[in-house]
Amino acid sequence: VADGTPRAKRVDALRNSGSLLDAAKTVFVASGVDAPAKQIADLAGVGVGTLYRHYPLRSDLVIAVLEHEVDDCIAAGPELSAAHDPLTALTEWLTRYTEFVGTKRGLAAALHSGDPAFDGLPLYLLGRLDPVLSALLEAAASAGSIRNGVSADDLLRAVAHLCVPGRGEGPEFSQRMVALLIDGLRFGTA
């Protein structure tokens, strides 16, 4: 497909709009990362060929969905900080991040599938989120709402651990434990 043709423009718009990624995300959460390509293409309202043209390998699509989600998490940091006091912004952000990790069960399984395409990706994503959470932690500590000295890296990892599917934990388990960690951050202040 040559650049500049109407078709290429339409396809680029589609890609940029994220509608393919949104469709893929929805299908992955519902049916796992090995769901048929047609299911994703149908939901996005495109042909299977378009899907394969942009994401030749399934791992390409999984990685793009994860990146897209992480972009959203990163954007949420400054947005929440602008709209709320530092403690609320931190709490909301951690709640969203927990939700993000928790709904990525199929994606998480893919990350541990042994496919070398995914090697290093979890640490890369953690690294992208680290500055956002660090800024939220610093602002809340400066406001006296939480203690200093707990690293963003520890918290990002702790949430990821608490969101791994276990045996018989209810859907609210991760959020309850993350809330308890936040209370731990608050302990000893004020």
Place this chain on the structure above:
Amino acid sequence: VADGTPRAKRVDALRNSGSLLDAAKTVFVASGVDAPAKQIADLAGVGVGTLYRHYPLRSDLVIAVLEHEVDDCIAAGPELSAAHDPLTALTEWLTRYTEFVGTKRGLAAALHSGDPAFDGLPLYLLGRLDPVLSALLEAAASAGSIRNGVSADDLLRAVAHLCVPGRGEGPEFSQRMVALLIDGLRFGTA
């Protein structure tokens, strides 16, 4: 081997003393649950035949080691309560339990190996530990040292999640996060 013979008595004593299980635990932690039987027998100072006589299957031995460890955790509850104030007893117990779960990496892998001998075992072990931690939590809440309303089951599961080997977490990661959970329990009191 007929009961009452000197040999049977010696073997029983060996079994009861836990030395076989201690040896198995040491070898499992160092080399994984698939370590050669001879390594375990040598460390316990017995023949391989004795090991197989008591634990015909490797899963028998893994389960016995886990039960033995959980017995120790259960015994530690009242001991710590008798020796310390309720908050210290709770903190010490959770620290020991975290250590117990953290050093059972090879055992944990066995539990997820798909061997049907291990089906249901994690929940059974959680169930045995639940009353011990519940008592510690109640005592600490009665003393006003922690809040009410966080279940032993949640905490036992949270520690187990935080002890699953991750990518690049240092050895102290689990204990730091468990300490933060304990601070969360303390938040809002006194």
